[in-house]
Amino acid sequence: MCGIVACTGTPGAGRLLLDALSRLEYRGYDSAGMAVSVTGDPRSAVLRTTFRVDDLQRRLDRWSPGLSATAGVAHTRWATHGEVSVDNAHPHTDCSGRVAVVHNGVIDNVLELRAELTGAGHTLTSQTDSELVAHLIERCLTQTSLRAAVEAAVQCLRGAWALAVLDSASGELVVTCHGSPLVVAESEQGVFAASDLAAIAPWVDRYRIVEDGDVLQLAPGLPWWREGVLVEPPSSVASTLRGTDLTRGLHPDFMAKEIEQQPEVVADFMATWGPSIGRKLWSPFGLAMPRHLTIVGCGTSLHAGRAVAQVAARLGGIPFTSIEASEVAATTTVPGSLAVVLSQSGETADVLRAVDALHGRSHPILALTNNPHSALARRAQAVMICRAGPEIGVAATKTFTAQVVGGTAVVLSMLAAGGVLDRSDIHRLVTQLESVADLMAYAIGAARGSVPDLVPALVDSPGFVFLGRGPGRVFADEGALKLKELTYRWAESHAAGELKHGPLALIEHGTPVIVVDDGSDRLAATIEEVRARGARVLSIGPEQATIPARTSTNAHGLARGVDWLGPLESVVGLQVLARELAVALGRDVDKPRNLAKSVTVE
Missing domain, CATH: 3.40.50.10490 (Glucose-6-phosphate isomerase like protein; domain 1)
Structure with missing residues (x-):
């Protein structure tokens, strides 16, 4: 949903930030903005719009702070608290204008924080939950470092957040997250943070995942604190995004491109995993043969899960229940059922909340996702990566097909491991599954x-x-x-x-x-x-x-x-x-x- 990006250590930060924002547009948004620090000015320079990112681009050419700055934050907003307006657009600043904050997520304890801050004399200029974070940081910043002030501020929050915080007086940038995705990376172009790797993919070959509660300074070497203790940054992950993944090529739109990629997606998946379908694929999961499946997802992912569960029912007689992720907490589940949880991004908030509920009921969890480093993948006992590649169109197409084929491969392997299907059955069924690429091409x-x-x-x-x-x-x-x-x-x-x-x-x-x-x-x-x-x-x-x-x-x-x-x-x-x-x-x-x-x- 909302997209955040931050960068430091590079001249012309404004242009880089807008370039990154343009690659976050696919996530959906209704306003956008950026803030930069300018040498000699303790206040953040802020530019915001309720139009598209290209409106910011036109205005940047006449906005000198963004052209000369070496540090800044930027944001695309999808409204949750407050109407779509310039006042509600990010970044938000504190009373002095020194601290600028961009936020992805939702703060739950808005009313009590708003009352507390206004009672203490803070002037709030928006209807958002995000602005409150800037003022919480402000009240600590005069007595401590930006990093410590951010740590103190998030202790007051309930909900989910990925935050990038700019102190224009010092030019420092600090980022942190809880229940919302965030990655960081270093390259020759600078030091970056983003809610989505796609934003910064052209400039980085490797990236690091920020875990819940981590706080780090966006600076060379990535000074990293975990539970208040300075630690070594976690291992970096190689980026698999290609430049062509983020462009339409000759197609009129990304959806047309991604519809046409479906035969290639199926063929790539089967070339990679087809030879392993059977006990070889199932055994590393460490899961017992289930007697019942609980399918959990949202929208298209839930439909894909139901299609996969029907295969298990038809070939193996395994009953299933499908539940919208947002309803899991209020729904009774079958004890011991294997929960098959689907999310294209692996970061869907309703799905992650459902996973918490399923863990509380001791359900083993098998994740079907397109993102091997997502929060869902990290929380599940077993993971099947669907290999659809980046999907830019908001309406899912190739990820649906990838989830169905990936889930079907898991089901066939599960039934082979459970003795329901023998080797000749698997060979026949895998051969038929391989034909799906040609069927899709014909269709x-x-x-x-x-x-x-x-x-x-x-x-x-x-x-x-x-x-x-x-x-x-x-x-x-x-x-x-x-x-x-x-x-x-x-x-x-x-x-x-x-x-x-x-x-x-x-x-x-x-x-x-x-x-x-x-x-x-x-x-x-x-x-x-x-x-x-x-x-x-x-x-x-x-x-x-x-x-x-x-x-x-x-x-x-x-x-x-x-x-x-x-x-x-x-x-x-x-x-x-x-x-x-x-x-x-x-x-x-x-x-x-x-x-x-x-x-x-x-």
Whole structure:
């Protein structure tokens, strides 16, 4: 969600900060700003806007502090406390203007801190929780160092935070975090901190992860304190981000690029992990064969988890329960169940809170994530990395496919280790899983050919109904979510058999009904029911479907599909449909309104 970046030790810090902010735009934001320290001036120079980062760029060219400064902090804000306004945009300063703070996360004890600070004579100029941190630091700074003042301030906080604090009187920068991601790095260009490695990736080859409670000075050598004691910085991690990962290339937007990357993602995953699927993959996890699965995630990740759990149920008879991460604390779980927790970023706040609850109930936790160094990966007993590569578009596409394929590899390995599948079964199933890359490639080409002609008849539709049955239901759910995210039109997904139990009332002449078609007679009867009431039916599935996703083996040498996996290839047509319709409606498909890529606040 919010993005923070800080740098020091480099001339023209303002330009570097804005360059970094531009790579955080994909996370979603509604305002942005930066603060720098200028030699000889004890006050921070602050520049803020409620427009895009490029507005800051235009203004920076006329803003001399940012051009000459060697230290600064910057921020993209996704509003939680307070409306979208310049006053509420970050960075926030203390009463004197000496301390500038950028913050990612949410402070829970806002009301009591606000009352305490105003009662002590502090003047607050925003509605935010973040401004309070600057004033908490201010009251300690006259008596101690910036690092000690930050340590004292965070002792007063409840909630989650990643903080970068600039003392313009000294030019010092201090960073810390609790429950919100933060990385730091050194390079020839300077010393950097960021909430997302993508912000600083062009300048660094290695980075370090800041653990909860760590406090460090952003300076050469990275002076690092843990529990108040000066310690050696933790080991650095090699960055795997490539320059091309952060650019659109020849594609019109990141979503188009990432949809087309899905066959490559599947092929790369299978080339890496395919030979290990079986006992070899499962044994290092150190987990017992489960008798029940608890699937936990949010949005697209929860849908991917349900698709994976259905594979375990179909092939191994293992029952499962799926729970939204935000509801885990209030939901009774099956004792001893293996919790399969999914998060693309591994930093989703609701998911991490759910992990705490699951740990409290002694559930073993297997994480499916795209980030091997994330908080989720560090808290889980076992981790499967899904190898999707960076995903910049806010609406998840290739990470969904990667989670389904990665989770399926784990399920096959689990069933092999438990004796449910023998070696010949695994060989056959892995061969079929390898065919998914080609199936996805065919589905992309078919969707490109069929979807654009469908869009003109759909742009005026106020809402959509999605239907699926059996293995197709979860993909219908994902299709409805994508359409809502990108077009801002309502979209409901239902089991086809539930239509007569209420949802049929939505159907009138012209209502678009998108069907994930499994070719069954029962689904065909449902399609006829909605057609009889004037619905415009669009099917996704076999060659004769409105949006083909599968073809015959004889005609093209491809498998008809992987029945035990479910119609994963159908998600491509659903993604393309949502994107094409959104483009026709003039939406920003990479940055849907009100949404953020990494939801690091609850």
